[in-house]
Amino acid sequence: MKLPKITNLYGRIFAVFWLTMLLVLLAVMALPHLDPRNTREVSTEHYQKIMVMKQQIERRFATQKDLDKILKRLVRPSRAMPHGDRLSEPSSNKPRFFITDLDGNILTPSTGRDYAHKAVRNFVSNVEDPHQPLQRLYGRFILAGPFPIHLANADYLLYVGMKSNELPPFFLQLLDHPIQLLLLVMLVSTPLLLRLSWVLSQPARLLEKAAQRVARGEFEIDPMLERGTSEFRQAGASFNQMVEAVNQMMSRQQRLLSDISHELRSPLTRLRMAQALATRKQGESQELARIDTEAQRLELMIAHLLELSRMQVDSHQKREIQSLTSLWETLLEDTQFEAEQMGKSLVFTSIPERHIACHPQLLISALENIIRNAIYYGKDKACVTMTAEADQLHIQVEDNGEGVAEEELTSIFRPFYRVSTARDRNSGGTGLGLAITENAIRQHNGRIHAVRSPLGGLLVEIHLPLVAL
Template identity: 60%
Template sequence: MMRLPKITSLYGRIFAIFWFTMFLVLMVVLSLPHFDPRKVSDIPDPYYQRLIQARDNIQRHFADQSSIEFIVSQLSSNLRNNEHDDHRNSDKRRDSSFDFFITDADGNILSLQGRPTPEERAVRNLVTNIENVNNPQQKLYGRYMLSGPIPIRLAQTDYYLYVGVKWSRPPSFLIQLFDHPFQLLLATMLISTPLLLWLAWALSQPARRLERAAKRVARGEFDIDPSLEKGTSEFRQAGASFNQMVKAVNQMISRQQRLLSDISHELRSPLTRLRMANSLAQRKQGQSPELTRIDTETQRLESMINNLLDLSRMQIDSHMNRERQPLASLWEALLEDTQYEAEQMEKSLTYNTIPDRALLCHPQLMMSALENIVRNAIYYGKTTILINMQVDSNRLMLTVEDDGDGVPKEEREAIFRPFYRVSTARDAHSGGRGLGLAITENAIRQHNGSIEASQSDLGGLKVTVELPLEQKDK
């Protein structure tokens, strides 16, 4: 059996389904008129056999009559009796009670009444619509079904018989559609909508997979997703390119880690030799301010290298070691410890109730981020440190502010750069290396958050952190 080629192109699939839907709707619309009983149509065979049997009964009943007028009067009397029965008791009359009309070969109705009845006008209309008298047809007139012509021989003459019957069935769904164009439009939409919805769903699935993968990368999760390379050719190509990008990022991170390891090894070797040479010089020449300064700067340089390596290591590992952590589990113990430390320095640290929400994060990195901000506020604040946590639309708004000297407006963005220190307060003699806020900013950014510094109402620095939270379980 011949099989149709599989359509893998996105645009090819869209056009194929669109034209199939339009073809199906067009076929339905074009075929509906053929089912309309108000149009001339062939008589169903079972019903036609009943009409033939009724014709034969009439021929037998009036076989001895030679007057067509008498026969017509009898048939007309039967029609009037049927109508009288309808008004008196409609339950006594069944759909099988026929009304009979006789026409001559030219289609003239044989009637004893001067004024034509509605039924006779329907017969005249059907006569004009019949193209071949040898092919009986039927047509619905309101609630009256009329069929004919059926050849009949009465009073030694050939005539044509037309049979009418009351249409007691409720209006069919098709008739309602034809009478109400809005309903026809609604039915057409009901036919096409499921196909179009399926098309929209089928086309949106690869896009949603790509969207979810992009969100994972935005959260720092650089995982290759094989499902992205499924679907139409356009999405397969996009998915393959996306996976290739993720692979390249992972390789770049690995190379960076290897480079930093090599650099640390190369820097530590001369630093170690320098400290050994300084120790030998002190042993031979004794202590001197110059040699002491060399040893201090050597230790400081080694400490800076270690801090840089720790920062780089956290940047590299943060996207790999993610887990769901409640905010209280992350920061409650840290805030209690820092509150105690602030009291020992005769300063007040207060914080509100930690929200009962969870965060998908690298726990160590997030704890280090808040610790750096809080300890920075404790160190530079004079008497008061305020910490506030609020949840707004599944995002955590965290603020830490103090009443210290603050940071000049033009330097507030720069304090998040590595090794940057504000000249008025954060110099090398304060004990800092200029890496605390840099580590914090990097950690917040890797968790798809934001951080900014501003002027606090207390007079010092205010650090605002915004982080996305996990959806709360319903």
């Protein structure tokens, strides 16, 4: 029967937990039954071998009436029998013989601190039926018995012990060392737990990467998020629905702005045509010139609004890896030439040999806007400094103009904000240039802020993440 696939997160956790507990339970229940130190029946081969030994002993001491002498000679089996009667056992595994009376009292003399003698005493005390031979392992010493034997005209019981050359089994060590048993259970359960952690972390990593893409402005639906456990499938489906909703919202916003711009440009065009006709009929006047200026400013503002909206919607769709040199080298040379034509100087450092993932046109326009502002508002000097540290690019653009008041430094990146100083007075700007620049930098996971420059004017600092190739 095929087991149903567990897709619930908590179901998998409980399944692994109970499987681990089952392994522990099976180990605890099975190991005692596999313990060779448990008393068990003597194997047929071992029984036949011991019976041969018993018969040799009875035959050898058939005429001996002194039990003490027999026992002393049994302690040293190599001297107890002639060479032809020695047991065919290797010297490293000579059998030891222990004699008890029918009541279980050990008659074989002990040789000091004799571990085997202690084992025999324990084994004899656990024998319930003297007619049923058993065997048991004591460390590396195997005892078997009892076997009825006739010596010195009396009946006794024989126990045979042999040294085991085999190391104790691994599970025997586990029984003696609970810590090892715990380590074994951990070793067995670790692959299961690793598999569980991988199952849990894989969807989480996919969700994390999807969130990072959204943070970079890449609103893409990922079908892989809707796999795995039911909880992650639901989270992935909700995430994809959110991305789809954001895409639809931004598309509607773009469509709305396009419609608004179209509707605004129609009356604006008619207004400028009327102004041109009035100028032809009545000639030039201050009032008509003002109307034309404001109409041009309104048209420029609409164009900037559309550019800002378009940037927010599709900047992630044209990303590519670009070297910083190919991105900005031409811009710096062109603006340096333009500054010289205005009787000013533009100084810039060498461009780091690094790469960036970007929408090229956006970053070119963003830096161009800031540099042209620095040239325009600076008295006679503007500086551009580029440095790369680890995975970050730092750009500083500063001028020696009048600068911006401290309380307005955080506001100049807001759309339509116009500073109150002469820096923006009579500039003809719409107040959207720095807002578009800030939006472009943010679209590339960067940061931009403005401070007072040591040259006396404005210092704009940009931080952008770089990529390693």
